[in-house]
Amino acid sequence: MAPILEVKGVDAGYGKLQILFNVSMEVESKDIFVIVGPNGSGKSTLLKTIFGLTRIYKGSIRFNGEEITGKPPHDIAKTGIAYLPQTDNVFAQLTVAENLKMAAYTLPSDLAEERISEVLERFPLLKARLKDKAMTLSGGQRQILAMAMSLIRKPKLMLFDEPTAALAPKLAAEILDEIIKLRDELGITIILVEQNAKKALQMGDKALLLVGGRVMYRGGAKELLEHPELGALYLGLKK
Amino acid sequence: MPIELDIGTLAQSLAYFIAAYTIVTLSLNLEAGFTGIPNFGKHLFVAAGAFVVASLGNRLSAYIVSVLYKDEILKLIQEDPLLSKRITEADIGSLWSMYADPLGNRDLDRIMDKFFAQHPELGILLFILILILAVAIGGLLGLLISYPALRLRGEYLAILLLAAAEMVVMAIGYYWKPLVGGTTGLFLPRYLAVFGQKVILGVTVLLILAAVAMYLYAQRIANSPAGRMMRAVRDDELAAASLGKDIAKVRRDVIIISSAMAALAGALIAVHTGSVVSTHYQRFSWTFIPWAMMIVGGVANNSGVVVGVAIIMVLQKFVDIVKPMLAPVVPFDPVWLYQIGLGLVIILMLYMRPQGIIPEKPSRTVNFEEIFEDVLEDKVEDEQAKKMIREGRATP
Amino acid sequence: MVLNVQLFLDTMAYASVLGLLSMSLTLTYIVSRVPNFAHATFAAIGSYMVLIVVWLLGIYKTGPSWGVYYASLPLSFIVVGAVALLQYLIVLRPLAKKGISIDGLMIATLGIDIILVGLLNISADFLEDIFQQSPDKDLRKLVTYPRSGYLSSYEPTIMGVTASSILGPLLLVVSTVGFYLFLTKTKFGTAMRAAIENPQLAETLGINVNLVYSVSWFIAGGLAGMAGVIMVMTTKLNPTMGWLLIVSVFAGSIVGGLGSLFWGAVGGLLVGFLEQFGVYYTQIILGALTGETVSLGNYRQVFSLGAIVVMLLVAPQGLASLNWGKILSRLGLRR
Numbered sequence: 001m002a003p004i005l006e007v008k009g010v011d012a013g014y015g016k017l018q019i020l021f022n023v024s025m026e027v028e029s030k031d032i033f034v035i036v037g038p039n040g041s042g043k044s045t046l047l048k049t050i051f052g053l054t055r056i057y058k059g060s061i062r063f064n065g066e067e068i069t070g071k072p073p074h075d076i077a078k079t080g081i082a083y084l085p086q087t088d089n090v091f092a093q094l095t096v097a098e099n100l101k102m103a104a105y106t107l108p109s110d111l112a113e114e115r116i117s118e119v120l121e122r123f124p125l126l127k128a129r130l131k132d133k134a135m136t137l138s139g140g141q142r143q144i145l146a147m148a149m150s151l152i153r154k155p156k157l158m159l160f161d162e163p164t165a166a167l168a169p170k171l172a173a174e175i176l177d178e179i180i181k182l183r184d185e186l187g188i189t190i191i192l193v194e195q196n197a198k199k200a201l202q203m204g205d206k207a208l209l210l211v212g213g214r215v216m217y218r219g220g221a222k223e224l225l226e227h228p229e230l231g232a233l234y235l236g237l238k239k
Numbered sequence: 240m241p242i243e244l245d246i247g248t249l250a251q252s253l254a255y256f257i258a259a260y261t262i263v264t265l266s267l268n269l270e271a272g273f274t275g276i277p278n279f280g281k282h283l284f285v286a287a288g289a290f291v292v293a294s295l296g297n298r299l300s301a302y303i304v305s306v307l308y309k310d311e312i313l314k315l316i317q318e319d320p321l322l323s324k325r326i327t328e329a330d331i332g333s334l335w336s337m338y339a340d341p342l343g344n345r346d347l348d349r350i351m352d353k354f355f356a357q358h359p360e361l362g363i364l365l366f367i368l369i370l371i372l373a374v375a376i377g378g379l380l381g382l383l384i385s386y387p388a389l390r391l392r393g394e395y396l397a398i399l400l401l402a403a404a405e406m407v408v409m410a411i412g413y414y415w416k417p418l419v420g421g422t423t424g425l426f427l428p429r430y431l432a433v434f435g436q437k438v439i440l441g442v443t444v445l446l447i448l449a450a451v452a453m454y455l456y457a458q459r460i461a462n463s464p465a466g467r468m469m470r471a472v473r474d475d476e477l478a479a480a481s482l483g484k485d486i487a488k489v490r491r492d493v494i495i496i497s498s499a500m501a502a503l504a505g506a507l508i509a510v511h512t513g514s515v516v517s518t519h520y521q522r523f524s525w526t527f528i529p530w531a532m533m534i535v536g537g538v539a540n541n542s543g544v545v546v547g548v549a550i551i552m553v554l555q556k557f558v559d560i561v562k563p564m565l566a567p568v569v570p571f572d573p574v575w576l577y578q579i580g581l582g583l584v585i586i587l588m589l590y591m592r593p594q595g596i597i598p599e600k601p602s603r604t605v606n607f608e609e610i611f612e613d614v615l616e617d618k619v620e621d622e623q624a625k626k627m628i629r630e631g632r633a634t635p
Numbered sequence: 636m637v638l639n640v641q642l643f644l645d646t647m648a649y650a651s652v653l654g655l656l657s658m659s660l661t662l663t664y665i666v667s668r669v670p671n672f673a674h675a676t677f678a679a680i681g682s683y684m685v686l687i688v689v690w691l692l693g694i695y696k697t698g699p700s701w702g703v704y705y706a707s708l709p710l711s712f713i714v715v716g717a718v719a720l721l722q723y724l725i726v727l728r729p730l731a732k733k734g735i736s737i738d739g740l741m742i743a744t745l746g747i748d749i750i751l752v753g754l755l756n757i758s759a760d761f762l763e764d765i766f767q768q769s770p771d772k773d774l775r776k777l778v779t780y781p782r783s784g785y786l787s788s789y790e791p792t793i794m795g796v797t798a799s800s801i802l803g804p805l806l807l808v809v810s811t812v813g814f815y816l817f818l819t820k821t822k823f824g825t826a827m828r829a830a831i832e833n834p835q836l837a838e839t840l841g842i843n844v845n846l847v848y849s850v851s852w853f854i855a856g857g858l859a860g861m862a863g864v865i866m867v868m869t870t871k872l873n874p875t876m877g878w879l880l881i882v883s884v885f886a887g888s889i890v891g892g893l894g895s896l897f898w899g900a901v902g903g904l905l906v907g908f909l910e911q912f913g914v915y916y917t918q919i920i921l922g923a924l925t926g927e928t929v930s931l932g933n934y935r936q937v938f939s940l941g942a943i944v945v946m947l948l949v950a951p952q953g954l955a956s957l958n959w960g961k962i963l964s965r966l967g968l969r970r
Contacts, residue, residue, distance in 0.1 A: 074838055089836065098829075102842065105841050399943055414934065530742050530745070570760065571761060578756075586747070590730060
């Protein structure tokens with residue numbers, strides 16, 4: 001089966017500053033694909049590059065066989081990719097209901113209502129907070145809301161940028177469980193950038209290790225976890 | 240249609256305007272260009288110099304002269320058939336208070352003009368005294384403004400300065416007659432009788448000398464350690480402070496010096512014109528045009544400022560010359576076209592060449608911003624975190 | 636006399652004009668993050684629409700008429716709204732996209748103000764010419780109006796009260812409530828709040844951020860234009876009438892904190908009352924002290940300047956930032 005996402009020899013960065021060097025990866029449909037690496041290695045930049053938020057100097061990105069290199073973010077969103085930034089991923093001043101309504105902005109109103117009630121079924125905690133402003137939600141609840149907002153558009157591929165940053169361990173585990181459920185129950189392909197490399201590699205199918213903007217490892221997630229040197233060297237994993 | 244041009248008069252008037260605007264725009268450039276203080280109320284400080292000359296200077300010189308030379312003044316009054324009817328010996332002590340109304344202003348000017356014609360040296364002395372007074376009060380005004388200026392962010396400071404200027408010029412200047420006679424204005428005595436009939440030429444030369452001196456002064460500041468500190472404060476206040484620079488002092492000093500410079504220009508303009516009318520010190524003439532000159536010429540570049548001043552003043556003179564030709568063709572006053580044109584020039588300039596015709600020279604100081612950005616890109620990966628650090632909401 | 640009914644009515648008109656202007660200025664500031672120095676001249680354009688309506692509808696012949704309002708309120712909304720929209724689309728948006736600093740954007744709005752005042756002056760020259768050369772002797776009487784007209788003589792009264800004293804507050808209340816409903820109850824209004832808070836996120840959700848901002852500028856300009864219609868009933872028509880008024884408008888916005896439309900309206904209202912009653916009571920006090928009649932109406936902006944200084948130094952985030960619950964309970968007004 002052809003991969004759902006194909007990144008080939010990409011050089012990318014911000015302005016004149018190149019961050020990624022000749023990065024290639026292939027993501028199979030319905031996989032959880034984990035990107036790990038030390039701080040400042042370009043993990044978030046890679047996610048942004050897929051979503052069209054950086055400058056691509058060289059290489060190509062194909063999604064579902066369609067060329068998306070250099071397309072603006074709102075066009076990429078239409079192809080079925082959702083991107084969840086680490087922060088500012090919800091409208092803090094708007095209520096939970098309004099946030100969901102905005103996520104369904106481009107859908108016809110009856111379809112929008114249907115999708116909103118679908119995601120509320122999935123995340124009942126949001127149902128109880130519909131009238132509250134998003135700024136009153138806890139960090140974990142905000143991630144859930146952001147997830148719900150992306151689900152409204154029924155994406156095929158979701159890009160998560162450190163969804164558990166600044167969350168308590170228990171909450172972090174819950175968020176990661178929700179992400180696994182997205183794949184298991186809805187068949188959504190996941191690309192996950194995660195600080196907690198061990199947790200991420202345990203739940204992942206495939207993994208990519210980025211160091212200094214270059215690919216150090218590409219292959220099975222479990223294999224990376226058990227790799228004799230790489231884990232200890234770059235990810236702070238004990239042997 | 241042939242137009243008659245008096246080249247001598249034209250050149251002289253051009254020189255006067257260029258000199259006056261050079262001083263004002265250099266002072267604006269010290270604040271806005273070098274230090275990043277957006278002074279949108281520049282006309283307040285130019286007006287301050289002129290208002291001091293017309294209100295305080297007029298009264299002070301009348302008082303000094305009438306006390307020291309009581310008999311001579313009395314004689315001058317009695318010799319004049321018109322004045323002797325209106326002014327008696329008893330009024331001598333309170334001659335200075337006659338400036339409050341337009342008629343008294345004119346009477347007093349007649350006396351003073353005659354007096355200075357006989358005592359040109361005293362005229363020069365008083366002229367210098369009044370000039371010093373104007374500069375000092377301009378500096379004090381700067382000190383006063385520096386208190387809010389140290390506490391406020393860019394746009395709030397701009398609003399405050401513009402509001403203060405409009406209030407002083409358009410409300411108090413227009414309507415409070417004792418200050419400068421309201422919208423009718425006040426005349427000044429001919430302090431510089433020493434120049435005889437060539438008084439306008441004389442004052443123009445003084446203005447040119449002052450402009451040259453101010454240019455050299457501004458250049459010295461710009462190339463001194465203080466100048467580098469000003470740019471450091473403008474580019475990154477936090478970094479400048481962390482290197483132990485006293486930002487408050489730098490900003491306060493700049494505001495005081497610039498205000499005094501603008502007041503000097505205002506005072507010399509008043510003496511050149513021989514009168515002060517509050518309507519001549521509006522936002523358009525003394526805030527907008529200096530900003531336009533600075534942006535056209537080159538922000539944070541003194542030579543650029545001079546180029547900008549010259550370009551815009553030559554443009555204005557050109558409009559003055561073609562105005563009589565345009566007037567019969569267009570059904571409105573062509574001067575409005577000049578204003579609209581200047582508005583367009585500034586917007587186009589910002590769009591096409593925001594650094595001005597002569598851009599700022601790369602400074603010999605450390606460029607905090609660049610280093611800051613480099614380090615940020617190096618060490619921090621996440622855009623969001625970068626944004627937060629840039630806005631000072633988080634530390635690396 | 637402690638309270639003066641006529642003063643109160645005049646103040647209602649003036650203060651609601653400031654309320655409308657401070658609110659709409661706040662809207663443009665929230666959207667574009669630049670204080671628009673041309674905003675009070677927007678109102679002046681609205682004022683000129685009244686003169687044009689008085690002329691074209693023949694109201695100068697018939698005398699006071701509701702037509703003044705029927706025609707000039709919508710006309711000024713559309714014309715000034717379009718001017719504001721053009722300012723955003725042609726000047727501010729391209730400059731902001733090029734990364735011009737806030738100083739540059741501010742001087743650009745000052746440039747727009749100069750251009751607009753120049754256009755008003757040209758229009759005034761045109762109107763003077765037309766009126767002067769008219770065979771209609773009633774119209775010839777209007778010749779001084781383009782530069783110093785009191786148009787209040789053409790506005791109707793309701794039971795002896797000038798219409799502007801009632802229409803002004805009405806307009807302010809309707810537009811504040813209307814704005815509130817629009818922003819909270821409609822999809823587009825919600826999108827507007829979303830796009831203002833986080834344009835990047837809004838863009839990825841398919842919200843047309845540029846359209847949202849354009850609509851905001853149009854509405855802000857339209858409200859300023861309508862404020863100009865009321866304003867001209869309380870003052871003299873002149874191309875530069877906005878230059879001093881901008882002080883009061885900024886004062887209102889700063890008192891409101893430049894962050895909330897509702898508080899912008901409240902700030903404008905408060906500043907209007909502060910100016911009018913400040914002048915009134917200062918006159919009484921100075922009159923009693925000096926024994927002469929003191930007239931200080933021309934210095935009303937002193938109070939606005941004072942409000943700006945005090946607000947910026949004491950509560951730079953404006954009234955919106957104060958903890959009202961705490962204040963009310965301190966004052967014993969709420970338990």
